[in-house]
Amino acid sequence: MPSQVRIISGPRDQSWDRYVARLVQERGFGHERHYVGITDEKRAEEVRRKLRTAGRHHGVSIKAFWLPCKGCEHGGPDCAYHVSYTAYDLASARAYKNQQTGRR
Numbered sequence: 651m652p653s654q655v656r657i658i659s660g661p662r663d664q665s666w667d668r669y670v671a672r673l674v675q676e677r678g679f680g681h682e683r684h685y686v687g688i689t690d691e692k693r694a695e696e697v698r699r700k701l702r703t704a705g706r707h708h709g710v711s712i713k714a715f716w717l718p719c720k721g722c723e724h725g726g727p728d729c730a731y732h733v734s735y736t737a738y739d740l741a742s743a744r745a746y747k748n749q750q751t752g753r754r
């Protein structure tokens with residue numbers, strides 16, 4: 651299935667910006683979190699993209715991917731997918747990458 655869906659940035663996306671801002675504020679960088687309670691793949695992909703976009707707005711690097719729910723207590727009975735996401739400070743993400751490639 652071709653993914654030609656365009657995500658239009660508008661006022662509605664501001665909530666994702668706040669969400670990411672709060673995430674970084676509360677937990678800082680490098681903590682993995684799961685967004686749960688996603689019922690279909692399309693929504694999972696949307697959540698993943700929105701998190702990454704919101705991260706860019708804040709100068710934060712977000713590693714995000716979705717995975718099928720293996721049964722969880724928090725997502726409700728219809729939970730089918732989770733989005734795993736971790737925030738990284740852009741500077742340290744870059745430094746880490748350089749370190750990795752430098753050692754090889």
Ligand SMILES: [Zn+2]
Binds near residue numbers: 719725731
């Ligand atoms: Zn779940």
